[in-house]
Amino acid sequence: MKFFSGTGSRLVPPHAVPSGALDQLMATHQVTSAFVAENVGNFRAAPTPQTAPVVGVTRRGLGLPGRRSQPMELTGACWVGSNVVPVALDDDGVKLVADHLLTARSPRASFFGPQREVLGLWESVKHRWSDPFAVREDQPFLVASEQSLSQPHPEVRLARRSDFAKVLPASAAMFTEEVGYAPDTSKESSYVLRVAHLVTKARTYVVMRENKVVFKADIGAAAGQICQIQGVWVAPEYRGQGLAASFMTSVVEDVRHRWPTVSLYVNSYNLPALKTYHRAGFRQVSSFATVLF
Structure with missing residues (x-):
């Protein structure tokens, strides 16, 4: 497995991803990371707490596992369960996570999430991956931020x-x-x-x-x-x-x-x-x- 990119970014395995750093990353991107945040919370709240299947990405100088003098900061992360769901991966992060996916060789039901990261991951792995059932390249992500033009319906x-x-x-x-x-x-x-x-x-x-x-x-x-x-x-x-x-x-x-x-x-x-x-x-x-x- 490739742990460092050529520019000094590092893949952090699930057991070494700091909870605080992951929480901070998800809070920064909270609107688009609800799936990952909820599932991480479920793992932590289990009767026997388990390590969530999330890999992190950090850069040289932002802290490394085991060095308590400098808390690790994450520049990105990715849920790697049956679904693959990226959170704020930059180009280096996409490359590192793609290599991790190819090394793990585990079947996945889907990749979904922010467009640039998902399509970047898919472009990086598709030459060694099974053919997809469908690729939905453009899915507008919407937030209810305006007054509705319709009246609420009493039967709902x-x-x-x-x-x-x-x-x-x-x-x-x-x-x-x-x-x-x-x-x-x-x-x-x-x-x-x-x-x-x-x-x-x-x-x-x-x-x-x-x-x-x-x-x-x-x-x-x-x-x-x-x-x-x-x-x-x-x-x-x-x-x-x-x-x-x-x-x-x-x-x-x-x-x-x-x-x-x-x-x-x-x-x-x-x-x-x-x-x-x-x-x-x-x-x-x-x-x-x-x-x-």
Whole structure:
């Protein structure tokens, strides 16, 4: 494994990444690092605390593992679990993390996150990687920062545990439309457990009509004051009626009581969704990219 770049940047393995330095890095980039921040928090809060699968990047002169006289500072980091999610990697950091990924040779479900870092990682590893299922190069990253042009809809509410059997097929339909293949919905699959977790933790919003889910949205990631909405879906028969912006306005208004900053990202070619989010008060602040396997 390559630990130093030619310019003096160094890869820091997970066991040596200082918690304080990682927290500071994520706080500096908190709006776009909610996924990593939440998952790092989950590892730390486990009954038996575990080391989160995060590699760091530092530069010569910013401290090295084991040298207590000079606390290490991180210039970047990357979550390297089943998903690969970079945080503030510069060009040297991208090269070091790419080398780490190629050396580890572990299968990954996706790369996603800030556009420049994700596409840089993919460009660096694709010659020795399996072919992707899809590459989404341009995904506007939006934050709800303006007044909504739509009124909140009174039917939007949090899903209850008793709704799970109805939420699951709606979630699966959304996944299939977005990703291009159906998720594993067999009992105890990771997908089913994830849907159940979001419902149980009051992180799924729905509109129910005739005992069916006709709208859903999940709080897919949340840390500190920041959350990220994912899994937005409207039943086909209710599309094109101007309802989605009203539904999303209700979600944002309620979510802000728990997480004041509400974000999401969307494919650039999904013009109806972009129009909906604009009406609901979202504005672009950055760009994401995703590579799916």
